[in-house]
Amino acid sequence: xxxxxxxxxxxxxxxxxxxxxxxxxxxxxxxxxxxxxxxxxxxxxxxxxxxxxxxxxxxxxxxxxxxxxxxxxxxxxxxxxxxxxxxxxxxxxxxxxxxxxxxxxxxxxxxxxxxxxxxxxxxxxxxxxxxxxxxxxxxxxxxxxxxxxxxxxxxxxxxxxxxxxxxxxxxxxxxxxxxxxxxxxxxxxxxxxxxxxxxxxxxxxxxxxxxxxxxxxxxxxxxxxxxxxxxxxxxxxxxxxxxxxxxxxxxxxxxxxxxxxxxxxx
Amino acid sequence: xxxxxxxxxxxxxxxxxxxxxxxxxxxxxxxxxxxxxxxxxxxxxxxxxxxxxxxxxxxxxxxxxxxxxxxxxxxxxxxxxxxxxxxxxxxxxxxxxxxxxxxxxxxxxxxxxxxxxxxxxxxxxxxxxxxxxxxxxxxxxxxxxxxxxxxxxxxxxxxxxxxxxxxxxxxxxxxxxxxxxxxxxxxxxxxxxxxxxxxxxxxxxxxxxxxxxxxxxxxxxxxxxxxxxxxxxxxxxxxxxxxxxxxxxxxxxxxxxxxxxxxxxxxxxxxxxxxxxxxxxxxxxxxxxxxxx
Numbered sequence: 001x002x003x004x005x006x007x008x009x010x011x012x013x014x015x016x017x018x019x020x021x022x023x024x025x026x027x028x029x030x031x032x033x034x035x036x037x038x039x040x041x042x043x044x045x046x047x048x049x050x051x052x053x054x055x056x057x058x059x060x061x062x063x064x065x066x067x068x069x070x071x072x073x074x075x076x077x078x079x080x081x082x083x084x085x086x087x088x089x090x091x092x093x094x095x096x097x098x099x100x101x102x103x104x105x106x107x108x109x110x111x112x113x114x115x116x117x118x119x120x121x122x123x124x125x126x127x128x129x130x131x132x133x134x135x136x137x138x139x140x141x142x143x144x145x146x147x148x149x150x151x152x153x154x155x156x157x158x159x160x161x162x163x164x165x166x167x168x169x170x171x172x173x174x175x176x177x178x179x180x181x182x183x184x185x186x187x188x189x190x191x192x193x194x195x196x197x198x199x200x201x202x203x204x205x206x207x208x209x210x211x212x213x214x215x216x217x218x219x220x221x222x223x224x225x226x227x228x229x230x231x232x233x234x235x236x237x238x239x240x241x242x243x244x245x246x247x248x249x250x251x252x253x254x255x256x257x258x259x260x261x262x263x264x265x266x
Numbered sequence: 267x268x269x270x271x272x273x274x275x276x277x278x279x280x281x282x283x284x285x286x287x288x289x290x291x292x293x294x295x296x297x298x299x300x301x302x303x304x305x306x307x308x309x310x311x312x313x314x315x316x317x318x319x320x321x322x323x324x325x326x327x328x329x330x331x332x333x334x335x336x337x338x339x340x341x342x343x344x345x346x347x348x349x350x351x352x353x354x355x356x357x358x359x360x361x362x363x364x365x366x367x368x369x370x371x372x373x374x375x376x377x378x379x380x381x382x383x384x385x386x387x388x389x390x391x392x393x394x395x396x397x398x399x400x401x402x403x404x405x406x407x408x409x410x411x412x413x414x415x416x417x418x419x420x421x422x423x424x425x426x427x428x429x430x431x432x433x434x435x436x437x438x439x440x441x442x443x444x445x446x447x448x449x450x451x452x453x454x455x456x457x458x459x460x461x462x463x464x465x466x467x468x469x470x471x472x473x474x475x476x477x478x479x480x481x482x483x484x485x486x487x488x489x490x491x492x493x494x495x496x497x498x499x500x501x502x503x504x505x506x507x508x509x510x511x512x513x514x515x516x517x518x519x520x521x522x523x524x525x526x527x528x529x530x531x532x533x534x535x536x537x538x539x540x541x542x543x544x545x546x547x548x549x550x551x552x553x554x555x556x557x558x559x
Contacts, residue, residue, distance in 0.1 A: 004366035008352065103350035107406070109316055111367040112340040263317040266346070 092176030097189025174251025272322035297456030297463035347418035357387035
């Protein structure tokens with residue numbers, strides 16, 4: 001990885017990264033505060049006021065009684081597709097697509113580095129930024145849970161849950177990175193980079209609304225992300241993680257390949 | 267040093283460059299002239315290894331520019347035609363960044379260039395004027411003292427004083443044995459700094475020639491205004507090639523016969539005399555005759 005480029009990327013993305021990581025941690029903290037193992041659940045009361053279809057669309061049903069299932073239900077069902085997603089989409093757009101769009105890529109290509117190395121550096125930063133978010137949010141959650149509810153969080157499964165989510169985000173990041181490398185104008189990069197992950201999200205939400213349409217949900221990549229199965233100890237989780245990682249490898253290497261071979265009209 | 271061989275690059279839509287060939291010798295300053303949209307930047311992109319050619323190839327130091335871009339860039343300084351930097355950097359930060367990317371820096375030379383172009387390098391690039399951005403681009407291209415310089419319309423946005431300083435810099439670099447390829451749509455700039463030039467029009471090379479040869483083919487035109495009909499008659503009788511312009515001024519076209527013009531005008535009551543600015547279009551017309559382009 002090129003150090004000068006790493007510094008540039010950190011400088012360009014530090015604000016967005018900090019905000020998204022902070023907000024995600026903030027939501028984790030709020031949800032954990034609402035957890036009350038003894039009395040009835042305050043969130044349950046609130047959710048009863050909402051239309052049931054909406055609650056199901058956001059995957060808020062079947063929220064169990066333990067701290068882990070509570071967090072998994074409220075954060076890793078729906079909010080997981082919000083803040084890390086924004087970070088992933090914007091960072092991947094900035095790494096290549098936006099440089100092509102603005103033309104500043106010309107200065108990078110005019111330095112004595114192979115396209116391969118430049119693309120690898122950008123891909124690595126893409127992976128690092130999302131890994132950083134999950135690392136911080138996981139450590140934060142573990143510490144916070146240890147203070148509020150000592151001994152109640154199943155640490156091993158919680159870490160696995162985060163690795164599971166991270167592997168999914170490697171695949172989502174791969175979609176964004178490949179779109180970014182394919183784009184000749186910034187708009188195309190964003191159209192694909194936002195469009196594909198959002199389509200999957202909509203499919204997943206439609207599929208959750210009623211059993212009749214469950215098949216629609218299975219068309220979504222996110223169908224492979226099922227925290228309930230993780231909690232139940234279903235080995236499906238490992239298969240899904242394998243698929244996510246395989247997809248990530250495929251998408252990132254395709255992105256690098258496209259970057260190496262394409263025309264840059266900058 | 268730089269070789270372009272039967273280079274064709276066709277864009278979707280049919281525009282592009284066709285069978286472009288020329289070379290630049292080591293230690294030579296070479297001008298690449300053409301109007302906007304004639305294919306200068308397309309050719310230069312290929313020289314920088316940014317694009318894949320439809321046909322033909324380019325080499326720098328005998329290395330293919332598309333496949334050996336990494337090796338070539340170590341010797342190269344480049345000014346893009348349309349300069350766009352990274353957001354939120356100051357001039358100094360940008361130059362530091364490029365030095366780190368190159369892995370070499372020459373702070374004394376960079377400081378000399380900053381002073382020479384009077385750049386306020388601590389200002390955010392986003393807030394700089396076009397001319398100031400151009401200066402940052404120029405300093406970035408020259409600051410590591412590269413052997414070869416590829417400059418795409420390097421003077422765009424510069425004021426006349428800075429244009430002059432730039433031409434001085436080119437002449438200095440030339441005398442230090444650097445190889446320079448510089449595109450422009452202004453003849454006088456290339457005339458002052460380069461030994462040879464190629465002219466490109468509609469994606470095809472019209473000519474490659476010495477600057478002196480190009481200049482000798484040029485006709486000068488002067489615009490005079492005289493007081494009355496009798497003066498106009500004098501000019502008519504002298505046989506000087508002339509044309510009465512719509513505003514009553516007379517355009518005289520001279521190819522060396524200055525004495526005839528001077529003696530004729532001496533008999534007239536000349537109210538105003540000025541040289542017409544040489545546009546590239548005029549040069550095309552002059553060089554190829556009226557029907558050429």
